[in-house]
Amino acid sequence: MHKEKFVFAQLVEFLNADKFRHIVDKHQGNRYIKSFTCWNQLLVLMFGQLCNRRSLRDLAMAIGAHRGKGYHLGFGSDVKLSNLSKANTNRDYRIFEEFAYYMVGKAQSKRMDNIFKLGGKVYAFDSTTIDLCMNIYQWARFRKTKGGVKIHTLFDLETQIPMFFHITPAAVNDVNAMDVIPYEPGSFYVFDRGYNDFKRLFRINEIRSLFVVRAKNNLQCKAVRWKRRMPKNILSDSVVTFTGYMSERHYPKPIRRIVFYDEEQDRVFTFLTNAFSLDALQVVLLYKNRWQIELFFKWMKQHLNIQKFWGVTENAVRIQIYSAITAYCLVAIVHHDLKMECSIYEMLQILSMSLTDKANINDLLNKSNFNNFNERCGSSEPSLFAF
Template sequence: MHKDPFVLSQLVQFLNRSKFNRIVDKYDGDKYVKSYTCWDQLLTMMFGQLSNRESLRNLIVALEAHAGKVYHLGIGKSVSRSNLSKANEQRDYRIFEEFAFFMIAEARRRRIQKIFEFAGHVYAFDSTTIDLCLSVFEWAKFRKHKGGIKMHTLYDVEAQVLAFVHITEAKVHDSKAMSEIPYENGAHYIFDRGYNDFGNLYTINRIGAFFVVRAKTNVRFKPETWKRRLPTNVVSDAIGYFTVYKSAKDYPEKLRKVVCIDPEDGTRYIFLTNNLTASAETIAELYRNRWSVELFFKWIKHHLRVKKFWGTSENAARIQIYCAIITYCLVAIVQHDMKLERSIYEVLQILGISLTDKTSLRDLFDESNFKNVKVL
């Protein structure tokens, strides 16, 4: 007879419950609560994320199928559709937001590695829109007949895990979220063309950080000095100033303009950066790594529940997104701490079909017990 606790119970050991309880106390999350606590709510939502439940009803049916195990899974005995729905509607989403940020910090601390020879971290910043039905999610009006919300995400390129997330209505322009980024001295921030906000870029420069942004083709720039011996696929590399009044007012100091040609498809790229010393190839390589945040968006949308929501209010949607992020970070931490030679996708798939098994995690991920799960 297996004496190991259930797989979900073993996963919970990787969560810092003391930290979560302090956050709950901060926001009075369990005030007047007799049975279904915030901790029970978190584990229920994580069970739904890991087992890939499509709806609230589907999640509750799955738990009812394991009614004899629910208490020992750590979720408690009071989980029901009405309890979970009410909790998602009424409890402060900031409880789960703050714990998600804590889990993000824990995952980054464990997984940090150096790809670039810079003193600071390297981040890519971008957003993804999650479409919503306007007739159901009336608070998320985007266009005339369309609703949606945006996940503005700062991604740690070297740790391969997100570093910060800011959720807004979909109608908020990408550049408006730049002021929410927790900038660090000495770090590099990589942006696409939607972030040509020179006032915010100048803020990055003033705090002693660096940026690489893909410029628009109509950027007006007056070079003062430029390099004449250029490597292959680099068209120009110059240092100068903006010539248009508003741009020059927003960014009055000198910066660098690098023009490169992609050798694979011949696309012409124009980069603006305040890093005046790194090679042009390094600037191009930094921007090339911006694609990692796009891969993260694709991963989390395909493998976790952030496109179909289990509640219709803004509060419920935010809680579900933050619980998805907590789940993602938990899987990343498990992969690192157990030194698993499997991708995060493979770890997630194996956990998803084994939550109610009584198998030790080490045996669960043993290569001899499972065939390799191939990414579709």
């Protein structure tokens, strides 16, 4: 990296500008645009994400404060509040969606690892709800006086990268999003008990994919066969068939039921799975690792700016979410390529204060800087990338 470049410009070098340009041309994103192109818009939005700007006006003021650096940062020469607002409202969100998926694929390929050694990929699927003001975001009506959107996410537990995301109004039931998951035969899918939809689970079984789901307390079933010798804390490991009318009709085949006692929480958990060959403790371990997607949601809400949106239209909200995911994947790629020993949280903290500095990014992100930073700030934030 050239030491005279701004830190943000060095980060941008990890983006594939040609790929983004191809996507823009495909959707005619720059048609009739003389200044402030889609590329400029993406960089401005990512800059706002990484330096944690709280509003569109706040972002425009931050860009204005660095007006003399705009060309070298990739912002162009016409970054104004009105232009940015108009671009977020009118430009096709599919441009940013497609590029976000490209970044997801690139980050996953770099961070690919066979942690569970199960012969297939391991995913967790869940959603997070972002509350919105009903008076402003009327298109996202949730309840009588409340609005919101849901981000349904398929999270790769081995690479720690969100592989698929589906954005809906908050009123959409979580199980409906199971219909749009791009299932892969031989892969494992981990669900919480809100996804006890046996018709959809049976569909996963029929395409030769595997699932683990936490069962509800009112499950009606009868044991067909069971194991007598079980590992510690496994209270029951049996093959069952459903006896409830609708559950039996929707899932007509036998399914495995595992009951586990968690000593730390002093609670009993019941799991259902179609993975008959796995050890019972492996099934429990898969579900325990589902917590990684909750950490991702927490990390994204705290450190990428999606809690307060920079626009009121559905198009603007989608563009901001996709730019947040692109920023997340960019940081993950930089973390991998520069072989950082720090956590993503620590990287983000240093970068947020240094985007317009002329420092070599390798020197900026070296271990000694993070040790000093932790001593000053007392950071104990869990790392999503620590295995």
